[in-house]
Amino acid sequence: MKIEKSKSLFERANNSIPGGVNSPVRAFKAVGGDPLFIKSAKGAHLYDEDGNKYIELINSWGPMILGHANELIEEAVQKSLSNSFSFGAPTKAEVEMAELITQMVPSIEKVRMVNSGTEATMSAVRLARGYTGRNKIIKFEGCYHGHGDSFLIAAGSGVATMGSPDSPGVTQGTANDTLTAPYNNLESVVKLLEQNKDQVAAIILEPVAGNMGCVLPKEGFLEGLRKLCDENGIVLIFDEVMTGFRLAKGGAQEVFNVKPDMTTLGKIIGGGMPVGAYGGKKEIMDFVSPSGPVYQAGTLSGNPIAMAAGLAMLNYLNDHPEVYSQIAKATEDIEKGYQDTLKKLGKPYTINRIGSMISLFFTNKKVTNFEEAKSCDTQLFGKYFRQMLNNGIYLAPSQFETLFISTSITADIVGQIVSANERSLKVV
Ligand code: PMP
Numbered sequence: 335m336k337i338e339k340s341k342s343l344f345e346r347a348n349n350s351i352p353g354g355v356n357s358p359v360r361a362f363k364a365v366g367g368d369p370l371f372i373k374s375a376k377g378a379h380l381y382d383e384d385g386n387k388y389i390e391l392i393n394s395w396g397p398m399i400l401g402h403a404n405e406l407i408e409e410a411v412q413k414s415l416s417n418s419f420s421f422g423a424p425t426k427a428e429v430e431m432a433e434l435i436t437q438m439v440p441s442i443e444k445v446r447m448v449n450s451g452t453e454a455t456m457s458a459v460r461l462a463r464g465y466t467g468r469n470k471i472i473k474f475e476g477c478y479h480g481h482g483d484s485f486l487i488a489a490g491s492g493v494a495t496m497g498s499p500d501s502p503g504v505t506q507g508t509a510n511d512t513l514t515a516p517y518n519n520l521e522s523v524v525k526l527l528e529q530n531k532d533q534v535a536a537i538i539l540e541p542v543a544g545n546m547g548c549v550l551p552k553e554g555f556l557e558g559l560r561k562l563c564d565e566n567g568i569v570l571i572f573d574e575v576m577t578g579f580r581l582a583k584g585g586a587q588e589v590f591n592v593k594p595d596m597t598t599l600g601k602i603i604g605g606g607m608p609v610g611a612y613g614g615k616k617e618i619m620d621f622v623s624p625s626g627p628v629y630q631a632g633t634l635s636g637n638p639i640a641m642a643a644g645l646a647m648l649n650y651l652n653d654h655p656e657v658y659s660q661i662a663k664a665t666e667d668i669e670k671g672y673q674d675t676l677k678k679l680g681k682p683y684t685i686n687r688i689g690s691m692i693s694l695f696f697t698n699k700k701v702t703n704f705e706e707a708k709s710c711d712t713q714l715f716g717k718y719f720r721q722m723l724n725n726g727i728y729l730a731p732s733q734f735e736t737l738f739i740s741t742s743i744t745a746d747i748v749g750q751i752v753s754a755n756e757r758s759l760k761v762v
Contacts, residue, residue, distance in 0.1 A: 476704025
């Protein structure tokens with residue numbers, strides 16, 4: 335595989351961009367080798383600057399549920415473009431977006447648009463603090479909620495990949511206000527609440543974790559957190575930046591039938607454009623400025639082009655619920671294929687899957703929390719990643735990420751993925 339153009343762009347990038355990338359995991363540090371510079375994508379395929387073609391299993395880290403450059407979304411964006419790109423003033427599309435989100439996710443009674451998942455979680459936590467008059471939050475080890483100061487404690491995703499679980503630059507004061515517990519461990523949350531009585535404003539979590547690889551909530555975990563929050567006057571926040579509109583129309587909260595007080599959403603609602611949102615109970619959301627005292631704002635919030643793209647995709651998902659069984663079936667077929675291969679090769683690795691999210695963990699242990707995820711052989715994952723790339727499959731460049739399957743992954747492509755996986759596992 336020739337990657338001269340990517341190599342030379344990376345060299346240039348390193349002179350003017352820290353680490354050569356605008357988001358750390360992209361640098362391929364955890365898997366070795368130089369990152370690929372992507373030129374275009376269509377449907378299930380990605381093309382790099384050297385003209386190599388890959389089957390795409392990241393999908394911009396989730397949002398491309400309908401595959402790349404989907405015509406519906408493209409058309410909506412083109413139509414919106416001629417009306418100019420930003421006004422910083424209210425638009426009809428924002429109202430339509432808020433109405434659609436509140437319809438699809440019933441626990442969200444009011445919603446505020448922002449520009450990224452990071453902004454959504456930062457704003458949600460500030461609001462929970464303002465609403466409860468308390469300072470502390472509880473998050474879970476291995477969950478990633480963007481790069482807000484409060485969340486860079488025992489975080490997953492790139493923070494875990496880069497081996498810097500606690501970032502310099504986060505003040506001790508901020509760190510003191512973030513309490514952490516192991517995922518899927520209710521008892522440790524009970525203990526934290528006993529030690530910090532009437533001080534916890536919010537419990538935030540990914541209801542299905544995607545940032546330590548795909549990790550599912552154990553039976554009773556989400557329900558238990560709901561009960562603890564009710565008993566202690568705590569705001570329960572589901573960070574559905576990855577799971578919202580992906581696992582079901584109403585996200586993981588619909589699948590597991592547990593209603594949070596607030597929900598954070600991200601890239602998916604923009605169909606790939608830079609967007610985020612936070613929403614929840616009216617009573618809480620009305621604490622946000624200008625209806626309430628908690629300040630939060632954004633010049634580009636509700637950007638018309640992003641709204642056009644997002645509305646096109648969400649309306650499609652709302653009208654075509656069969657999409658969810660389609661992408662779940664494709665992912666299930668990948669899982670079955672992988673299981674057959676593991677059995678055939680006598681490799682005892684672990685696969686976690688829910689709907690269209692799947693991770694292959696290089697460990698023989700069950701993976702139900704970050705500690706277990708960290709038992710994976712990350713060196714081996716790096717080798718596997720590079721083999722998969724050579725076999726034309728573009729995976730997330732870290733063990734601590736999940737794969738996302740789009741509607742463009744046909745049965746034929748599933749076959750190609752499964753066979754590339756077998757060829758790669760044989761070599762590593
Ligand atoms: N929350 C979760 C669950 C995420 O997965 C991410 C990013 N993948 C974020 C928040 C942060 O979103 P962004 O990168 O758009 O700031």
